[in-house]
Amino acid sequence: MKTDKYENNEYYRLQNLPYEKFIAYGSRSLTDSELLAILLRTGTRGVNVRELGEQVLAETARYGNGLLGLYHIPLQELCRIDGIGRVKAIQLKTVAELSTRMAQARAKSNLSFHHPASVADYYMERFRHETVEYIMLLLLDSGLHLIGEHILSKGTVNASLMSPREVFINALQARAAGIMLLHNHPGGDPKPSGNDIHVTERIAKTGALADIPLFDHIIIGDNQYFSFKENQLLTDMSYSADSIQEREDDCLG
Secondary structure, eight states: OOHHEEEEEEHGGGOOOOHHHHHHGGGGGGOOHHHHHHHOOBBTTBOOOOHHHHHHHHHHHGGSSTTTTHHHHHHHHHHTTTTTOHHHHHHHHHHHHHHHHHHHHHTTTTTOOOOOOHHHHHHHHHTOOOOOOOEEEEEOOOOOOEEEEEEEEEESOOTTTOOOOOOOHHHHTOOSSSEEEEEEESSSSSOHHHHHHHHHHHHHHHHHHTTTEEEEEEEEEEEEEEEEETTTOOSSSOOOOOHHHHHHHHHHH
16 A cells, blocks of 8 residues: 555656646546646647646736636747747637536526526626627527527627617517527626617617517626626616616625
8 A cells, every 4th residue: 555655756756747636646646737637648849738837827827717728828929938849839719619618508498588597697708808808699588598690890899889779670580579688798798888788778768669678788897797687677777787787786785
């Protein structure tokens, strides 16, 4: 039987041998750089594969903490790392995309358009990494099942980019019984701006007239979200960004 001391020595001996460490202790024992090392398979002259994984993380750190930066770093910048050619760079970017799709697939099993939290969870990985704002129209049938998605705009959110006319042309063409709006805040804070409120009010009023109600407007931040429905703001659109802050302050007080 191995002593604790021997087991500890063996563990540390395997620090530069990620394959062997995986077999001996499982995937959860591996650091981010060791996981990358297994993907990269080989290092370069004077740099072993684990050290190469650390270099990749150091380079991607400007784009996000840990492995998150791998999603955002441009392919060309990965290729500039000594020992990372185009094939390895594509493999790394593919893994980043796979992780995002896996997270969305897990969230899909709980997706219900009756519950804003499940909608936000489903779209979180898709939009929280984006560096610009997207506005998405979700088209729903009478049972609140998704029958279509449509990107209304990409870039700065304002009323002119998301006119009620475009929203309801899409809704009528799809024969939607109702709609939801969803957009992301790249800064990470999902609290609605004055313009978000103005846009929501216009769409809600038009939907009431067209008998195609706006069920919710969900704003995606960084692992957090804001739902107009949950905050009971769709029934009374006579409010502002300041009044939302006052409500939050009252709750905290």
